[in-house]
Amino acid sequence: MPFPVLGIVRWHDSTVSGATEGTGLHADVLDRLGTAIAAGTIGPGEVLRAEELVDRYGVSRTVVREAVRVLESMGLVRSRRRVGTTVSPRGQWNVHDPRVIRWRLDGPGRDEQLRSLSELRCGVEPLAAELAADRATPEQCGVLVGAVMDMTAHGRAGDLFAYLEADQLFHRTLLAASGNEMVAALGDVVAEVLAGRTRHHLMPSRPEPEAIRLHRDVADAVRAGDAPAAGAAMREILREADAAMRASVTRAPDQRL
Known part of the structure; x- marks a missing residue:
């Protein structure tokens, strides 16, 4: 059975479930995903699947979603309904971040x-x-x-x-x-x-x-x-x-x- 893809992420609640969950783990997943995308290990058009990332990094869906939300704010990924979260071409990245x-x-x-x-x-x-x-x-x-x-x-x-x-x-x-x-x-x-x-x-x-x-x-x-x-x-x-x-x-x- 294929893993579900990440839907459009829209966060209105800035609270996080615990310091470790919201800080250390989130920062670690963000860095690892960002580094992989920047290096081309995860290429443009590839879909980021929530459950795969949960299993790969051993974190909760909350941590994965928050990391993806930050990546989306940088233009590295894009979330669309029925498509999920895909890696964006380099031309769409915020290269000044x-x-x-x-x-x-x-x-x-x-x-x-x-x-x-x-x-x-x-x-x-x-x-x-x-x-x-x-x-x-x-x-x-x-x-x-x-x-x-x-x-x-x-x-x-x-x-x-x-x-x-x-x-x-x-x-x-x-x-x-x-x-x-x-x-x-x-x-x-x-x-x-x-x-x-x-x-x-x-x-x-x-x-x-x-x-x-x-x-x-x-x-x-x-x-x-x-x-x-x-x-x-x-x-x-x-x-x-x-x-x-x-x-x-x-x-x-x-x-x-």
């Missing part, structure tokens, strides 16, 4: 995803730096300077994850300081790119002093109101990051750690 970015970076299409994200950053972040030089508040300038100081300390200590947090704060703040809400909304996208580079060992084991110096140059130019210098320094940051990633990819995996 940080979770979609993470899943794609975790899959076989990592190089393509990194190229797309690098091109996006090259188009947006130098402009953000130039706008920030005109619009950043004193508080935002202080955050940029503090983030660079933290990057310097953590880089010297070789603490990559603490360095990552400071780096993410720097770029989020810079995008917000642009004063453009569309640019600022890309903060999560850039933060996920930075996290992905660290997670997949696509950066040096110790941050390059030159990269930190360039971040300081951006912060100084923004504080000084020098838009051309801020934009130029940000372009150099992106060029340096791209070169570091390319060098890491050419090294053997054990040399990246």
Whole structure:
């Protein structure tokens, strides 16, 4: 007897049946399904059958339905009556969702995803730096300077994850300081790119002093109101990051750690 397919999911009750059921299990199923779809293991047009997923992941239908509801909100799946829940073509995905970015970076299409994200950053972040030089508040300038100081300390200590947090704060703040809400909304996208580079060992084991110096140059130019210098320094940051990633990819995996 064939398994029933998932019908259209419409949730109006945000309550969950227990912390484990609603948090840990839901997040785990969501990540596993999202990763499989992003990698093409579950391809476009394939039907997600509720009972099969319940058996595969050992969870309740409630957990499966909630995970599918989130995937549907991202455009990865579509639910229709009498058809069920099917995987959507990539062109319908919300490619700016940080979770979609993470899943794609975790899959076989990592190089393509990194190229797309690098091109996006090259188009947006130098402009953000130039706008920030005109619009950043004193508080935002202080955050940029503090983030660079933290990057310097953590880089010297070789603490990559603490360095990552400071780096993410720097770029989020810079995008917000642009004063453009569309640019600022890309903060999560850039933060996920930075996290992905660290997670997949696509950066040096110790941050390059030159990269930190360039971040300081951006912060100084923004504080000084020098838009051309801020934009130029940000372009150099992106060029340096791209070169570091390319060098890491050419090294053997054990040399990246």
